[in-house]
Amino acid sequence: MIQMGLGNCPSGDYCDAGISIENLMLDGFSLNINGIGNATTLSSYIDHVTMYRILGTGLVISSQNWGPYTNITFDSGPSALSTTTCANITGPNGLGIHGLTCIAITAANAAVYLDSSSNSIEDVRIAGFLDGVLVGSQGAAQSNVLLNIFGDTIISTNTPSPVNVIHLSGLHTVTDISIMGVNNVGGGSDNTIKDDLTSTTLADPYVAMYVLGKSANGGYSRFTTSPHAATWGSGASTPSGACGASSAGSLYSNTSGTGAALWVCPVGGGSWAAIR
Numbered sequence: 001m002i003q004m005g006l007g008n009c010p011s012g013d014y015c016d017a018g019i020s021i022e023n024l025m026l027d028g029f030s031l032n033i034n035g036i037g038n039a040t041t042l043s044s045y046i047d048h049v050t051m052y053r054i055l056g057t058g059l060v061i062s063s064q065n066w067g068p069y070t071n072i073t074f075d076s077g078p079s080a081l082s083t084t085t086c087a088n089i090t091g092p093n094g095l096g097i098h099g100l101t102c103i104a105i106t107a108a109n110a111a112v113y114l115d116s117s118s119n120s121i122e123d124v125r126i127a128g129f130l131d132g133v134l135v136g137s138q139g140a141a142q143s144n145v146l147l148n149i150f151g152d153t154i155i156s157t158n159t160p161s162p163v164n165v166i167h168l169s170g171l172h173t174v175t176d177i178s179i180m181g182v183n184n185v186g187g188g189s190d191n192t193i194k195d196d197l198t199s200t201t202l203a204d205p206y207v208a209m210y211v212l213g214k215s216a217n218g219g220y221s222r223f224t225t226s227p228h229a230a231t232w233g234s235g236a237s238t239p240s241g242a243c244g245a246s247s248a249g250s251l252y253s254n255t256s257g258t259g260a261a262l263w264v265c266p267v268g269g270g271s272w273a274a275i276r
């Protein structure tokens with residue numbers, strides 16, 4: 001419906017800069033069309049834009065150095081296609097999307113496709129999509145930040161399980177991603193984070209932090225506040241209680257100065273084992 005920039009620049013060139021779109025509603029009349037596209041515009045700005053009854057893609061972003069895009073609402077209206085999506089991001093080095101509501105009345109595949117590097121997405125509410133933010137399914141995605149992502153999809157006949165608020169795909173390189181403040185309201189078969197690279201699925205209603213680093217020695221560097229995946233904790237006493245099988249490999253530092261200083265959760269879970 002709107003193309004930011006000429007879109008026919010010479011290869012590797014950018015024709016326009018500083019284009020802004022504000023205080024606008026786009027009605028797609030339930031057609032399979034896109035809302036706003038940006039392939040060539042640097043430092044583009046979008047604020048307070050509502051996209052309604054658009055069954056294609058709301059935001060198509062392939063330009064570099066784009067954004068910020070703020071206060072965006074996408075509502076598919078009375079119907080949606082499986083391919084309906086709020087945003088498809090393949091442009092790197094963006095100032096990000098800050099404030100996004102994505103609603104599909106019938107189950108669509110993914111609300112946001114993130115397939116580029118050095119971008120941020122924050123303050124997002126997602127309802128009616130099987131994947132909320134799908135990272136690295138179409139291309140490499142490195143050094144991205146996802147902050148305050150709320151999955152508001154309730155399992156129903158319109159939206160079957162499983163639902164993933166954030167899904168890290170193993171199809172392309174995904175490294176150095178920081179996820180902070182993600183939660184889901186659906187319960188049951190809803191996953192807050194599904195990480196195909198480390199074969200980790202977290203169904204915790206809230207996850208304060210999940211940070212995935214680089215691949216090394218057949219694994220990945222990672223830290224999470226969830227107790228259901230391998231991580232590193234600390235406290236001023238020896239660890240109490242058992243650790244679960246999903247936490248196998250987790251480390252615990254005892255800072256009290258007495259007893260063993262480092263403990264590990266063994267394969268299969270069970271009792272914490274002192275290392276030294």
